[in-house]
Amino acid sequence: MKTRGKIFIAVLVLAATIFIWTSLPNNVYEDVYSGEFDEPITQGNNEEISWRDITLKDTLTSQEYKISDYDGQVIILETFAVWCPTCRKQQQEIKKLIDSGDNSIHISLDIDPNEDEEKVKGHAEKNGFEWFFSVSPVSLTKELIEEFGPTVANAPQAPTIIICPDGNVQLLENGVKDSGELAQHIASC
Numbered sequence: 001m002k003t004r005g006k007i008f009i010a011v012l013v014l015a016a017t018i019f020i021w022t023s024l025p026n027n028v029y030e031d032v033y034s035g036e037f038d039e040p041i042t043q044g045n046n047e048e049i050s051w052r053d054i055t056l057k058d059t060l061t062s063q064e065y066k067i068s069d070y071d072g073q074v075i076i077l078e079t080f081a082v083w084c085p086t087c088r089k090q091q092q093e094i095k096k097l098i099d100s101g102d103n104s105i106h107i108s109l110d111i112d113p114n115e116d117e118e119k120v121k122g123h124a125e126k127n128g129f130e131w132f133f134s135v136s137p138v139s140l141t142k143e144l145i146e147e148f149g150p151t152v153a154n155a156p157q158a159p160t161i162i163i164c165p166d167g168n169v170q171l172l173e174n175g176v177k178d179s180g181e182l183a184q185h186i187a188s189c
Contacts (some may be wrong), residue, residue: 052163056109056134059121065132067107067163072106074186075163079136079144081112081155082123089176090158091129096179099130104186105133109143111153153180164189 052068067075078094082086094106108131110120117135124133136144144152144161148171152159157174162185164170172185 040113046149051140051147054137054140055133055145056107056136056140057117059133059135060124060130070105071167072165072189074165075107076104076182076186077107077109077161077163079111079141079155079159079161081110081154082115082119083112084155085155086158086176088127090160091127092178093176093182094128094131095127097182100179100183102183102186108133109136109140111136111155112142113138113141117128162186162189 002127015140050068053066055064055066057064067077076094078087080091091108094108098106099102108124108129110133115135120133120135124130141153148159148161151157151174152161152171157189158176159174160172160177160182162172164172166189168184168189177185
């Protein structure tokens with residue numbers, strides 16, 4: 001009887017696990033970021049705008065800016081979430097790069113729809129990070145996914161985009177890029 005009870009419990013646990021597993025979305029951001037745009041992103045005069053032209057707010061200074069404000073310069077754009085330890089490691093490498101004298105534009109863009117400006121500001125201040133930290137509007141995150149694929153919204157993959165002065169844009173390989181590797185990408189622009 002003891003063996004039958006254990007087998008029954010094991011089968012029950014297995015069935016529950018399979019049920020839960022199959023009911024989860026394939027992507028944690030599926031509900032928020034799925035589907036096509038109903039309408040393109042527009043500004044006040046209904047002119048379509050690029051993801052680089054969406055207004056962002058730096059949580060540390062409250063300064064508003066657009067990525068396109070820095071056209072002609074090297075821009076390192078890193079998407080992240082406050083809860084992500086891999087993201088923090090990537091940001092520590094960005095800090096090392098900046099501390100070594102790099103003068104590229106650095107933007108850390110929080111793509112977690114559950115995090116707000118105060119949480120992002122607290123994260124940056126707590127860790128001594130002093131470059132642009134912004135919360136991504138859902139429309140910007142969707143545009144990034146459309147251009148680069150879903151990896152750009154998967155914070156633990158440490159998504160990093162480099163924008164060269166000539167406008168060439170590249171999503172770097174997944175995983176933490178050390179400061180030396182980032183410097184090589186900057187030099188190749």
